[in-house]
Amino acid sequence: MKIEGTSALVTGGASGLGAATARMLAREGAKVTVVDRNEGGAIDLAKEIGGHGLAVDVTSSELVWAAFNVASEAFGVPRIVVNCAGIGGASRIVGRDGVMPLSDFEKVIRVNLIGTFNVMRIAAHQISLTDGPTGCKGVIINTASVAAFEGQIGQAAYAASKGGIVSMALPAARELARFAIRVNTIAPGIFRTPLLDGLPEEAQDALARTITGPVRLGEPEEYAHTVKYMVENDYLNGEVIRLDAATRLPPK
Template sequence: MEINGKKVVVIGGASGMGRASAELLAAKGASVAILDREGSDGKEVADGLDGSFYTVDVTDFEGTEQTLAAAVEALGGLHVVVTTAGGGIGERTLGKAGPHSLDTFRKTIDLNLVASFNISRLAASHMAKNEPEDEERGVIINTASIAAFEGQIGQVAYTAAKAGIAGMCLTMARDLGSLGIRALAIAPSLFATGLTKGIPDEFADALTKDAAFPKRLGRPEEYAKLVAAIVDNPMLNGQCLRLDAGQRFAPK
């Protein structure tokens, strides 16, 4: 799908990989709306892209539906959605204090997996209304993690959520194929965003020592480049793409 002239929504676009994706797609001629939490830098980022900003709590599923609808109406359509909002907690299945909290497990699943599916299903409904371009109507890109495949000790909730995102790709692509809508996910390793942004070099080196090359944290713009490549190449569909410098997480 040609990026220029398309309507894009980036969830979590106020910072990190979401911001880099919004900036790159806008630079390539897309109209971009950023959805992110209240108190984020979303307004300033959107203003810099001549785009729009909407506050959203992705775990408020009805509110997300209303906010996405408003963003799509203002854009005049929707061709691409990128979801990067998420997070997790560190807790073992059975720890010294007892079994893993069921409440925190559910919250992690809601934040990462259910929210991503909710946005995907709603985005597909909007994309289905598009006039096709070379039989294509839209692209859905969710964010998984290599923890989906090699979850570390204490990541059981996060692993379950990200594995769900990875696992949805092929089935969702099959569900939406007749409409000309593609569905994929990106599984990054450790990137310089959030808590890892600005950490000392020696700590970053320790975290990435198992990578093949390059042995460093990923850069948000490298995630954005893959987003753009996915949108641009219609033969990419139904899969979760690792973006990890050949790294495999050790148990801890």
């Protein structure tokens, strides 16, 4: 599948992994729609790369449908869709202040897992109606985390949400293969994102020392490079790639 001339949509595209991905796709010649809850950030990045920026909550069916309609009118149906939208949050199931509020768990699952599924299902429907190449009409790339495999104490909600994304990869790929749509997942380790950039330098250095090698934080451009590989390799389907420098998270 070629990136050049293809319509693409990136969620969580205003910063971090999503912004690096949007920039990469634009450099490779795609027409990119950047969606994010941060409307100003999405619009600013879209102006930078010659794309289109929209304010979208990925948990809203109406807003996601609208985003795909706007993208389709501007650039054609997005046949490259990358889900980077998500939230963090750490809370013990039973902590000093008592039991974890159920609403906290539900929020993380809703944004990370249900939001990803919401975008994936609408993207798949839209792509399935196109007359794209028979070999590969489109590709959907979701973002999980190494926490899906070894979540730390306090990450029950986050690990569950990312584990769900990992588990969706194969059944979604199997189901959507009849439409010539591929589904892949990236499970990043500890990356330099706005969340980590807000930590003191000593804290960032301490995190970097936990990484096996190379001993440093991952760069968003390395995530974007993996997206490029997943788009261009038509034989890669239903796969989950850990992008973590061989890191395995300790219990805490």
